[in-house]
Amino acid sequence: MSRTSLKSLAAFAFIACLFSTNVVHSQAEYQTFGKNRIQYKNFDWKYYSSKNFEVYFYGRSGDLAKNTIEYLESEFSRITEVIGYFPFAKTRVFLYNSVADRQQSNVGIKGRDFTIGGQTNFIKSQLELAYTGDYASFKKKAVFSVTDMLIQEMLYGGNIAEMFQTSFTTPIPVWFTAGISSFVSAGWNKESDDAARDFLANNRQNKFVKLGPEMNVLLGQSIWNFITQRYGLRSISNVLNLARILRDEETSIERTLGVPYSQFLNEWRAFYTGIGTQIAQTNDSPNPDFIITGRNRKDATFTDIEFSPSGDHFAYASLDNGRFEVQVVDTKNQRISTLHKAGVKLINQEIDNQLPLLSWVDANTLGVVYSENGENILLAKRLGEKGEQRVVIPLLSNVQSFEFKEGGRVAIMTGDINGVSNVFVYNLVRGQIQRVTDDNFDERDATFIKGTNQIVFSSNRNTDSVFVSGPATLAEAEGNQFNLFTYDLDFPDSSFNKLTNVLATNLEAYAPNNVDVYYLSDQQGINNLYRHNITDTISTQISNFALGVKDYSFDPNNQRLAFVSITDGKESVFYQSFEGVNSRFSPVTPRRALEVSKILADRRNDKIVSNPAILDSLTTRLSAPAVKPPEQKLDSLKEGAINTENYEFASESKVDTRDYQFEKPQEDPTVSGRSFLSVYQNSEAEKGVQGPFLYENRIQTNNLVTGFMIDQIRGFALQLQIEMNDYLENHRFSAGTVIPTSLNRGYDVFAEYKYLKERIDLSARYSRKSIVALDRQAFLDQRYNLDKIELGFSYPLSQTTRVSATPFYARTQFIDRDFRLLIPITAVNPQRFNEDANQTASFLGLSGEIVYDRSVVVGTNLHEGTRARLSMDLYGGLSADARGFNNVELDIRHYQKINKGLYLAAKFYYGSFFGDAPKRFFLGGVDNWLLNRTQVGDPLTDDLSFQPLFNSVINNTGVDPNKSAILFNRFANLRGYDYNTFQGSNVLTFSAEIRFPINQLLQNSQIKNNFVRNLQIVGFYDIGSAWDDLSPFEDRNNQNIEEISTDGSPFSAIINNFNNPWLQSTGVGVRSMLFGYYGKLEMSFPIQNFAIQNPRFQISIGYDF
Known part of the structure; x- marks a missing residue:
């Protein structure tokens, strides 16, 4: 390791330790942006168990947890009967003492950010429940949460086949799913009644897309109440079970209720409009x-x-x-x-x-x-x-x-x-x-x-x-x-x-x-x-x-x-x-009149249940006493003998075999009006609650990615990735591989563990990247391997900012597998072939980053807010063949909503390699580009120009065949150009996009097609440059000067060709979801050397920046 690299490494290590920093990696490997969850306290979990639930708690909330599990068990049969679904496993409920405590949970930390496609999320019978501060509101919240979880499991996660199917279907809207949960938990309450009357008074069309999630839930609740009032409570389960099959809420309502969906919405509108008209005659609307x-x-x-x-x-x-x-x-x-x-x-x-x-x-x-x-x-x-x-x-x-x-x-x-x-x-x-x-x-x-x-x-x-x-x-x-x-x-x-x-x-x-x-x-x-x-x-x-x-x-x-x-x-x-x-x-409003009558009826029933004597007295008064015939004494018969002349059966009533009437069993008031499923569940329910038990870390699968990607060097590749975690997502395990369809082009594998329970997040990761340069006709067969072991430490400063540091060990290996190297040649020492054909280099280094993310996801491929990332990598050589280098990158992105259906997205990116052996940036192209093209330059300077070791030695070309730098080089996107149009140790790009999401422009139209719903039209402008020592901001730069020299001559000349050092492009594009993947088609007009070139079409998969 050189002295300069050691000094740089020591200085950066001191700064990183001072700030307790964490790791940064490429987007393909890690989610570099995202919010943080900060743990301010330790949660020592225990749990109670019953037949259908496990309720986890911490601290002194054991009594609340026991009350919760008993209440949920008492409500379980009602919930499952209404929605018509019985879960496959126990429901795990993690009970938090407050919302502030729940916000410290790691569950769902990845949120709604995007993946390239092919991801299957596993629906789990688990929910988190924050105590509201009082029993009355908490009861409703608990029922809502359990019902909503069961509906999600019912629609999206009953078995592995349904989970895979879900990844390719359009999600059912919130008003449909959460609206049911709200209705089951609160019924026809004043909030949903107000929301429905307000919406219908101000909107002529029955479209909920432009409304917030809370209003969607309230309107959905009013719709399910209307279904119950008009078609009966059993219709809810019928509609839900059909929606589970068809994956379409409109068709499910139509086929179950037997009316067109538009007519159904008009009936719903008429129901609440009639109530609103009645109220408007006596009440004042807020001015x-x-x-x-x-x-x-x-x-x-x-x-x-x-x-x-x-x-x-x-x-x-x-x-x-x-x-x-x-x-x-x-x-x-x-x-x-x-x-x-x-x-x-x-x-x-x-x-x-x-x-x-x-x-x-x-x-x-x-x-x-x-x-x-x-x-x-x-x-x-x-x-x-x-x-x-x-x-x-x-x-x-x-x-x-x-x-x-x-x-x-x-x-x-x-x-x-x-x-x-x-x-x-x-x-x-x-x-x-x-x-x-x-x-x-x-x-x-x-x-x-x-x-x-x-x-x-x-x-x-x-x-x-x-x-x-x-x-x-x-x-x-x-x-x-x-x-x-x-x-x-x-x-x-x-x-x-x-x-x-x-x-x-x-x-x-x-x-x-x-x-x-x-x-x-x-x-x-x-x-x-x-x-x-x-x-x-x-x-x-x-x-x-x-x-x-x-x-x-x-x-x-x-x-x-x-x-x-x-x-x-x-x-x-x-x-x-x-x-x-x-x-x-x-x-009194109609809703209130119904509510009061139900309250009074429930109170009467409670009195009967608590005092059965009331019911017995009523039964006694309504039934007539039976009259027995007088007994006849028989003197001529001995005791116990049977009188065959006048035998009487024990039954006093005679059977009419022609018109026999079966006796009706006495009706139990506690089960009357309930379904067989409900009665069966209660009869089988375990009355006792077991526990408390200590929480044990149990691992479950979180998601599975089965897709493909297009590598800039290795081409089309299959991608497999699995993520597992414990119930609370404090321990995360992930592993994956990327295998090119041409199996002899290399592969990627990684395995990672993260510990997120404490304030400082820890991680350990092993990865291997293998690239094979193969050309049979040119006798080119070289393998480049990069093995890396990392230990990460991340400290969140706030929910939006974190710093991280990751010490690592890296080892590269170059293997030239040309069979000609095995042939003895008198002109070449065989030992040289053996040494040069198998070279390794070891590095010890430190990565650090600062990540800021105040952006929010507002739709598919849409954000609002700002996110930024500053990172630095220090590689210090350990072996004689390892030459150290460093890298710094700055990535700033801003997303701004201009007006309805119009968004501006901008990205600024700067990167620089420096040190004893700086690596290169390849400017041009886009990620996951189908039918991509790459420009390859002089083998002396271009790491993408692979040369066989045999040719280099025999012909004495002066070209180093070991291109291990390709394992560290970075590709920088610029639309309208080939990969590697420019290259250098520094890169600077800026991109701006105007995004038009069709679903927001057509809010008043019912868009059912998944492709059209996710369709976006984009206008963009890109500019960038790459250079070594002379920046494009100078008159003389690496792109507009050429050095001309002649072999054997001591003289050389530098010529300025006045080329524009900036690559630019502008154009339009469309992108949408197709077969579970987000695809992009762009028509770019490259602008090079101040001239607009012919348009180019590029097809790629994956989301924008």
Whole structure:
């Protein structure tokens, strides 16, 4: 190893260790970009097991896990009966204490990024479930998650054949699959009812493509509710099972329900439009002129809204996939300013839609509660001033609400500890949390009654006593009834005072004085504002909106209202004058009437089940007593003898053999109306829950790639790759091979292990790359091998940035297998042939990179955002024949949405080899190019010009036949040119594309064809150059000067040919999915030496940059 290489290697090693960095590899081998998952804590998993589930938990959430598995078992028969599918194996549920904890999971870290094609993902009976903070909402979420997982398994992963078939079919839309799950878990709820009426009022066509995923789910839920109301509950399983076969949701609905799909959608529209028309006659629609948040192009959700104590300002928080902004509105001029930004935009991860929360400390200081780095943070920031105060909220896992008391020294909160929801007082001076309630009931939206130490909160408790434990199981927790309670903090042993007592959900209480309490209620079917008078205990409806109010803040002094509601499928913040005094009335909606009747029926059934004597008494009153005939005494017969003259059968009734009526068995009220499958599952269910057991690492297959690729040197090749991991994807194993169809052209193999459980990710990898240069006519038969062993260390700085370092050992081998080398030749020493025909070189080195990725996938071959990668490789020679070299690369990509259906993508790439033996970049061509062409230059300088060792020695050509540099050289893309049009130790390229996705341009058209759905039209411009020592930015560069010399002459001349050192191309292209692979066809117009050349067509497979 040279001294220069040793110094460079030592310097880079010191820098890499200082930053704890990780590895970078080519796109063909690794996914170099992507988000990071950061582990802030260790998860020691255990699990409970039952017949159909395994629920995994950690920490002190064992009771919650046991309640969860018992509840899921009780719901399992209902779920499977509705969807008509029974899983092949137990369902594994990984239970997280909060969304913040779940965001640390490695499951699904690869997300939706693209593969070249031929990838089969294995559907697993597994899901991750984050606790919501209360039993009522968690029950619905648990049922939704299990149902959605079963539907995915049903449609895409029942067996290996279906998994392979799925990789070639168009996915069924979200409204169809997740809509069923939402309906099974929540039924016909107010959210889906509002969404359907809002969508139909603002859209004439029944197209959901342009809507966000949440709105798609709600509309899908409304569709399945309509199917149930019109065609019956059993129709769901029929439609699903047909969709499993046909892989087409429209045809499945048509054939199952017996109506054309368009007619079905019109019936759905008429169903909800009729309800909407009825509601519009009595209710007021929110006025769009009062919207202050614009059109909400980002489709953000608004988590909280609060007026300041003086009413001069109000603040609201907008959440966009994990990144949030706190905006403050000046009520005098309605000017909006941004007070605080935080969070990271997350993709393919669950978002906590409850945070951030807002509360004013005083007229000019706003408090914000949000989650960061796995902790709940309370931030206080003054308006118009820099700086902020931050504290970590102790103990609480899920903060559902919070409010400062006057003075800002104490706050009231609702949240959970160890899975139990309660009300807490947070003393900010002491940093202590104190319980107010201590039971298993759910508490929400606690607030102070202004000027007092009394609080108002919502709860599903059915008693006012403080000395009760609450529901023992999830099934017992009330989910549809939340009432308002007050409690005096000065009297900790007093009872709770129940303010409201209705079969409704009363939330978001606000008490500006000790008389009036404002709150939201769905008592009439739509969330509206109510006012409760504590003195006379009368509640009055004071708003009459046709669409539900999600959140609100009321300023009674100035009679102004700010609230959140939906309009045209998106949330908006409304700001308007509002007296809050006048009584309003709205009739009960059809949905609410059905819901109330079901609640009352369920309560009657619960009474019968809990007290069977009620049913027995009814049966006794309805049945007549049997009358026995008088007994006859027989004196002439002995005891036990049979009277054959007058024999009577034991049965009192006689059988009419001509018209016999079978006896009907007595109906069991607990199983009436249920299918045989449901009854059978319950009869076979294991009542006991086993465990807890320690978690064991079990390996499962994640995906399998069976495809092809086109190597620039070896040509068409088969690609096989498998990836396996444990349940939590903390341990990953992958292996693969690339085998050219011409089996004598070489191969690639690799095997890799990654350990991702801790903050620092570790990896170990072995790879071998073999290239064979073969030309029988020229007696060329050479093999080049590269063996590499790597140990990687990766440290994520954030979800978007990571640094990595990878020390490695590499060994190259050159073998010339020309049979002529075995023939003795007197003019050549045989030992030379033996040494030159088998050469090896060993390297010890270090690779490092910094990766930044703030891009998001918005469609097939479409991103938005920015991603960048800076890498450096240092190779230090260990053997005498190994000459060290180094490489640095910079790759920056930006994706920008211009407008509907129009995207700009740009890429800047720079690479440089340097050191004792710098390698080369080959500029031109594209990856995986069918019918590709390569330019081959002078054997003295071109590593792609292979020469037999025998010819070089015998003819004394001066050409080194060992082209092992080809194992390290890089190809740089430039459309419209052959491979290796330019080459050099440095390369610089820039590419820009305008992408037109057809499916987004035709949002109002129903595109069923997979090829058309993924079709894109692209316009592009590429420019690049490669050079050695004279850059193209100089007048004299490596592309426009030539050195002319004559053998034996001491003189030489340098001629400037004035060639343009830049290769350019422009053109158009189309790309789409075909037979499971993403293909591209491009027509390029090369621009070389300032002249536009004839167009060239290039066909390739794989995605763009």
